[in-house]
Amino acid sequence: MALLTHFNRRAKAETETGLGTNVNYNGGRFFNKDGSANIEMRGMNFFSRFNVYHTLLSLPNWKFLFIIMLAFIGINLVFAGVYLMIGLEHLAGLTATTNSEKFGEAFFFSAQTFTTVGYGRINPIGFATSFTASLEALVGLMSFALITGLLYGRFARPRAYIKYSKNALFTPFRGGTAFMFRIVPYTKNFLVNVEAKVTMSMQILDDDGMMKNKFFNLPLDIAKANSLISNWTIVHIINEESPFYNLSKEDIDNANAEILILIQGFDESFANTVISRGSYVASEFVYGAKFLPMYHPNETNTHTILELDKLDAYEEMKLPTT
DSSP: HHHHHHHHSSOOOTTSSSSSOOOOOOSSOOOOOTTTTOOOOSOHHHHHHOOOHHHHHHHOOOHHHHHHHHHHHHHHHHHHHHHHOOOGGGTTTOOSSSHHHHHHHHHHHHHHTTTOOOOOSSSESSSSHHHHHHHHHHHHHHHHHHHHHHHHHHHHOOOOOOEEOOOOOEEOOOOOOHHEEEEEOSSSSOOOEEEEEEEEEEOOOOOOOSSEEEEEOOOOSEEEEEHHHHHHHEEEETTTTSSTTTHHHHHHHHHEHHHHHHHHEEETTEEEEEEEEEEEEGGGGSSEHHHHHHHOOOOSSOOOOOOOOOOOEEEEEEEOOO
16 A cells, blocks of 8 residues: 555646546556557447548448448449339330349449449330439439548548557666667658657555546656657656656556557658557566667668567566666
């Protein structure tokens, strides 16, 4: 108890985080490994919370393409059914004889109308069929305009292409100990004016004797970089002002420590500010280790080789004793 309550006397907690301080109101880590919020929303109708545009922009590629294909098939099935209701005798040029073949002809006529291909073998006869075909052509034009916008939005959306090391390390550093993790850009969307902000959450005893979530800003050895074209090891020096000071691995584990990371920079390619979030929990900390170099000169000593697959590579090192 004494070990946990020392935070109140030594380190200033940041309470304006929006993440809540009552331990009983939170479950699991605050942020997932990919930086997304670990929150499941309930208490409101799904369709009231559903944002179609945001969802379609953020879906994985295969899910997005699956939804587009499903919508294409569904719309054509609906219009094929309408043509069947009106009567296939109002579609000139049909060669089908069985009911299944007739439905197939109606479906593919719908697809041709929807995409404005119009091969010409089948054509509508009468007002009802012609009106339906015209309406479907309009729906098709609007649908493809919408899909084109979504494809462009997904393709051109500013994004921070940054990967985080799998583990965060407690490492010998300048005669003492430091807490560090590593990031690297994995495309050629290089960032400038990059800033890192790191916050630690711990569950500790408050003055009233209740267990609370407390948040502490971790001062960084270097918090800003003019550009990010190679890996960057972000370092928090553990000294008397650090929340980690004099804490053992057991203390950190018992406090359910979590490191919350915000990386912000300006992407020259998109001419826009991009943001990346990350998180480490106590089970992802490694005590007594040092990251191995990720880059080296090439064979002719004219270029620098950056080994992205070495982002997580480290070697064990003994921590200094105090």
